[in-house]
Amino acid sequence: MIEPTVYDLSSPGRHGPLLPVLDVPEAPLPDGYLREDLLLPELSELDTVRHFVRLSQRNMGIDTNFYPLGSCTMKYNPKVNEKAAGLAGFTDLHPLQDAEMTQGAMQLLLELQVYLAEISGFDAVTLQPAAGAQGELTGVLMMRKYQLDRGETQRTKILVPDSAHGTNPATTTMSGLQVVELPSSPRGNLDLEALKANLDDTVVGLMLTNPNTLGLFEERILEITQLVHEAGGLVYGDGANMNAIVGVVKPADLGIDVMHFNLHKTFSTPHGGGGPGAGPVGVVAKLAPFLPGPVVSVEHIPDDFDDEEEHVHFDEDGDDFRLIWHMPSKSIGRVRSYYGNFGVLVRAYTYIRMHGAPGLRRIAENAVLNANYLKARLQQEASYPVAFGDRICMHEFVAQGILEGAPDIHTMDIAKRLMDYGFHPPTVYFPLIVREALMIEPTETESKATLDAFADAMIQIAREAREEPELLKDAPHSAPVKRLDEVRAARQMILCRC
Amino acid sequence: MPFIANTDADRDAMLAAVGLERIEDLFRDVPEQHRYATLDLPEPLSELEVLREVSALADENDHLGELASFLGAGAYRHFVPSVVDFLAGRSEFYSAYTPYQPEVSQGTLQAIFEYQSMVAALTGMDAANASHYDGATATAEAVIMALNSATGNRPGGKGPRKRVVLSPALNPQYREVVHTYTQGMGLDIVGGDLIDHDFHTLLELVDEDTACVVVQNPDFLGQLHSAAEMQDLADAVHAAGALLAVSVDPISLGMFTPPGEYGVDIVMGEGQSLGNALNFGGPYLGFFAMRTADVRKSAGRIAGETVDVDGQTGYVLTLSTREQHIRRGRATSNICTNQALMALRACIYLAAMGKHGLRSVAEQCYHKAQYAATRISMIPGYQIVGEKPFFKEFVVRCPAPVHVIKDYLLMEWGIVAGYDLVDDYPELGECLLLCVTEMNTRQEIDDLVEALASVAEMVEDMELELVRELEDVR
Ligand SMILES: Cc1ncc(COP(=O)(O)O)c(C=O)c1O
Numbered sequence: 006m007i008e009p010t011v012y013d014l015s016s017p018g019r020h021g022p023l024l025p026v027l028d029v030p031e032a033p034l035p036d037g038y039l040r041e042d043l044l045l046p047e048l049s050e051l052d053t054v055r056h057f058v059r060l061s062q063r064n065m066g067i068d069t070n071f072y073p074l075g076s077c078t079m080k081y082n083p084k085v086n087e088k089a090a091g092l093a094g095f096t097d098l099h100p101l102q103d104a105e106m107t108q109g110a111m112q113l114l115l116e117l118q119v120y121l122a123e124i125s126g127f128d129a130v131t132l133q134p135a136a137g138a139q140g141e142l143t144g145v146l147m148m149r150k151y152q153l154d155r156g157e158t159q160r161t162k163i164l165v166p167d168s169a170h171g172t173n174p175a176t177t178t179m180s181g182l183q184v185v186e187l188p189s190s191p192r193g194n195l196d197l198e199a200l201k202a203n204l205d206d207t208v209v210g211l212m213l214t215n216p217n218t219l220g221l222f223e224e225r226i227l228e229i230t231q232l233v234h235e236a237g238g239l240v241y242g243d244g245a246n247m248n249a250i251v252g253v254v255k256p257a258d259l260g261i262d263v264m265h266f267n268l269h270k271t272f273s274t275p276h277g278g279g280g281p282g283a284g285p286v287g288v289v290a291k292l293a294p295f296l297p298g299p300v301v302s303v304e305h306i307p308d309d310f311d312d313e314e315e316h317v318h319f320d321e322d323g324d325d326f327r328l329i330w331h332m333p334s335k336s337i338g339r340v341r342s343y344y345g346n347f348g349v350l351v352r353a354y355t356y357i358r359m360h361g362a363p364g365l366r367r368i369a370e371n372a373v374l375n376a377n378y379l380k381a382r383l384q385q386e387a388s389y390p391v392a393f394g395d396r397i398c399m400h401e402f403v404a405q406g407i408l409e410g411a412p413d414i415h416t417m418d419i420a421k422r423l424m425d426y427g428f429h430p431p432t433v434y435f436p437l438i439v440r441e442a443l444m445i446e447p448t449e450t451e452s453k454a455t456l457d458a459f460a461d462a463m464i465q466i467a468r469e470a471r472e473e474p475e476l477l478k479d480a481p482h483s484a485p486v487k488r489l490d491e492v493r494a495a496r497q498m499i500l501c502r503c
Numbered sequence: 504m505p506f507i508a509n510t511d512a513d514r515d516a517m518l519a520a521v522g523l524e525r526i527e528d529l530f531r532d533v534p535e536q537h538r539y540a541t542l543d544l545p546e547p548l549s550e551l552e553v554l555r556e557v558s559a560l561a562d563e564n565d566h567l568g569e570l571a572s573f574l575g576a577g578a579y580r581h582f583v584p585s586v587v588d589f590l591a592g593r594s595e596f597y598s599a600y601t602p603y604q605p606e607v608s609q610g611t612l613q614a615i616f617e618y619q620s621m622v623a624a625l626t627g628m629d630a631a632n633a634s635h636y637d638g639a640t641a642t643a644e645a646v647i648m649a650l651n652s653a654t655g656n657r658p659g660g661k662g663p664r665k666r667v668v669l670s671p672a673l674n675p676q677y678r679e680v681v682h683t684y685t686q687g688m689g690l691d692i693v694g695g696d697l698i699d700h701d702f703h704t705l706l707e708l709v710d711e712d713t714a715c716v717v718v719q720n721p722d723f724l725g726q727l728h729s730a731a732e733m734q735d736l737a738d739a740v741h742a743a744g745a746l747l748a749v750s751v752d753p754i755s756l757g758m759f760t761p762p763g764e765y766g767v768d769i770v771m772g773e774g775q776s777l778g779n780a781l782n783f784g785g786p787y788l789g790f791f792a793m794r795t796a797d798v799r800k801s802a803g804r805i806a807g808e809t810v811d812v813d814g815q816t817g818y819v820l821t822l823s824t825r826e827q828h829i830r831r832g833r834a835t836s837n838i839c840t841n842q843a844l845m846a847l848r849a850c851i852y853l854a855a856m857g858k859h860g861l862r863s864v865a866e867q868c869y870h871k872a873q874y875a876a877t878r879i880s881m882i883p884g885y886q887i888v889g890e891k892p893f894f895k896e897f898v899v900r901c902p903a904p905v906h907v908i909k910d911y912l913l914m915e916w917g918i919v920a921g922y923d924l925v926d927d928y929p930e931l932g933e934c935l936l937l938c939v940t941e942m943n944t945r946q947e948i949d950d951l952v953e954a955l956a957s958v959a960e961m962v963e964d965m966e967l968e969l970v971r972e973l974e975d976v977r
Contacts, residue, residue: 175831363547
């Protein structure tokens with residue numbers, strides 16, 4: 006059954022919530038400025054409620070289903086995060102209020118900056134970027150400006166492994182730099198010979214995802230970062246896969262110079278059907294002057310200053326300080342308005358405070374254990390090939406939808422059939438270097454029982470693929486709609502009801 | 504940890520299945536000398552404790568729920584009907600991700616499609632995407648799209664156009680973000696520092712190298728430009744082969760001419776006003792609407808209608824070949840995660856308020872702002888700056904430095920006065936940008952007028968001690 010659109014449900018004359026009666030005199034409306042018609046729907050409140058509740062029922066989310074979407078870290082989002090972010094002292098706070106009025110919020114930001122720096126080993130952190138990709142843009146623009154600042158104007162290239170997420174090369178181009186793609190080695194890591202061959206004084210730096218999108222840790226990470234540094238380059242770390250290593254190793258210790266976090270992944274803020282996220286960026290000291298601003302910093306108040314204002318803090322030594330906004334000296338500029346996706350930052354702050362150091366380490370340990378367990382079951386019992394499957398994987402692994410005895414079955418068929426078993430499919434056809442990729446990331450919040458149920462379904466589907474392939478070809482059978490015609494959508498371009 | 508389900512017994516069984524002895528064995532690829540570095544973080548807290556801590560931080564803020572506020576300047580307090588929180592709080596929506604698998608994401612996809620439809624209707628444009636990070640990045644992406652779109656138009660095959668003309672009355676933060684985003688593209692960005700805000704002066708900067716002109720309506724200082732004036736601007740910009748992008752306040756479109764009717768190519772802006780809280784600056788949402796001809800050059804997610812194998816209507820993400828996950832280094836943008844949940848809130852807001860509701864929100868803002876301005880203009884020493892009609896914001900020239908007035912109003916009257924324009928527009932002098940919305944009662948406005956009048960009296964009576972004292976404190 007289809008759900009009509011808000012326009013189909015509209016009835017002339019209906020309306021939703023009313024405002025108070027206007028309590029000031031009406032002013033004349035200006036001629037030549039007004040619109041004639043406004044084509045928005047006319048719905049009663051119940052119309053609106055039923056419609057959107059019904060739409061919600063046509064979705065899978067983590068709260069309803071296992072959602073092993075690789076590279077996206079679809080872990081459970083603690084509900085306390087929502088409560089914290091929903092406090093009126095945050096939601097009703099205007100970003101342009103004077104700093105004296107917003108010290109509590111700024112304190113939270115300052116502490117989060119410190120925690121993220123501690124977790125990653127970096128010297129400074131900006132919370133401004135709104136998502137991972139914007140963190141990448143921030144980082145690469147900083148790398149570029151750093152090189153220019155040193156007079157290295159001939160450096161115009163960024164090295165990007167072929168396994169990288171699409172945002173890495175896209176970011177490079179947006180930054181006005183050229184992408185040089187590096188091949189992967191037979192062990193699924195960066196090919197060191199290719200790296201060496203491309204490292205010269207035209208290179209701004211390398212973008213590296215570690216663990217990479219194959220779910221593999223860079224075995225020779227220390228050599229890699231050393232080589233890049235020796236050639237005068239910088240190493241960008243794509244921190245999207247931090248869930249595998251949080252509390253286990255600090256990226257800065259491995260020689261990474263700049264890295265974004267995906268708070269909506271590792272630090273558990275709901276993905277919202279596509280966002281919002283937050284993509285803070287950590288940097289080593291030499292890059293700190295280039296950070297976008299404003300960032301929160303501490304201003305000490307001299308002892309003799311007699312201040313009875315309430316918003317003065319005391320640090321560990323009992324000295325007075327207040328929090329101020331500060332623009333780093335060589336800043337690349339602001340990357341978005343205000344200070345970042347604050348509501349997301351509150352959620353991440355809450356999550357980090359609940360975990361502490363031991364809790365964070367347990368996240369990584371269980372995420373990696375869950376992935377390896379699932380990988381083992383699929384390899385052993387269902388004969389799904391796993392890319393570089395002889396290695397221990399980190400938080401995710403890439404299986405392949407290639408089944409012996411079922412030559413017509415593809416990854417997409419397996420993905421759609423999983424829906425009938427009540428699972429959201431894994432990421433499909435990415436990374437591009439693996440044929441028929443099924444990228445599976447179970448996360449730490451799933452139980453062994455759930456992993457077993459998923460493995461059982463995959464095993465069953467492998468059997469169906471051989472014995473009753475049409476079950477897969479026609480899947481899904483139980484979703485709100487059957488397989489959708491994406492080619493037709495792109496050709497027809499029906500992008501609105503207007 | 505309440506969020507990890509595995510028991511010790513589970514872990515042992517799983518390790519055995521993997522063929523390892525200890526959890527630590529999973530991390531043997533991590534260089535040993537760096538494994539398990541100490542993390543100096545505060546002790547873990549229970550839910551009860553963490554709520555206490557976070558609430559204490561929240562309580563330290565003086566938020567607008569407790570004060571009369573006339574502060575806007577790009578982020579606005581508007582009424583959010585209860586249905587918005589209730590419906591957007593459905594975890595089927597908020598715990599899902601990008602609808603890559605359309606069959607199990609029809610809820611998100613149809614909501615995006617409806618959002619696009621309503622944004623297109625509101626702006627009078629052909630199509631809209633869902634979504635950008637905020638109004639500032641939507642503006643930067645508009646500039647980038649225009650650079651790609653206008654390229655072919657340059658006479659004599661002289662390569663891509665490199666000039667971008669920004670109105671000085673475009674939100675200063677948006678101008679900054681345009682500069683940040685495009686710093687590696689070798690552009691010639693002009694206009695932002697013009698003292699004269701007249702369109703004719705802006706047009707003098709438009710040459711054959713110009714890819715686009717970006718203006719704001721109502722502009723950052725609240726001034727409205729008529730449909731005719733905007734049409735003339737659009738014609739002039741088009742005659743030069745460039746595109747015109749306009750940043751708008753979506754609430755204003757509840758009553759004013761939609762940009763699609765005055766020849767604009769790109770309409771974008773901050774969508775926070777549509778059902779989203781102030782949230783200390785984010786998460787917000789950048790909306791973006793365009794002409795059909797430019798859709799394939801645009802950035803961001805777009806949902807389209809299609810059918811399933813049974814011919815039933817459904818929705819999918821479409822035209823993805825523009826995007827980074829397909830086109831990689833040649834994508835129109837690097838955007839991936841966006842502000843989908845905020846777009847959903849905007850969608851629910853527009854549906855719930857609807858045709859009549861949005862109009863009455865806009866009209867109440869308008870009438871209340873006019874009332875406030877009229878009353879303030881009658882206080883000796885205050886002057887309303889600007890000749891044009893305005894919507895919900897206007898500039899007042901004050902008889903004392905704005906920061907002094909702001910501090911006094913806050914401390915003595917509990918009023919958050921507005922935005923001090925001195926840093927962004929020093930040439931304006933002692934000017935305050937005030938914002939009045941449907942959230943402000945007549946009583947609040949009358950109090951503001953009285954408070955400003957008492958400042959004027961103090962200035963008049965040379966009783967500036969207090970004022971000076973306040974200045975000294977700073
Ligand atoms: C490996 C990797 N890098 C970068 C990104 C981009 O992050 P975001 O979607 O937050 O912009 C993603 C997310 O999809 C990712 O998986």
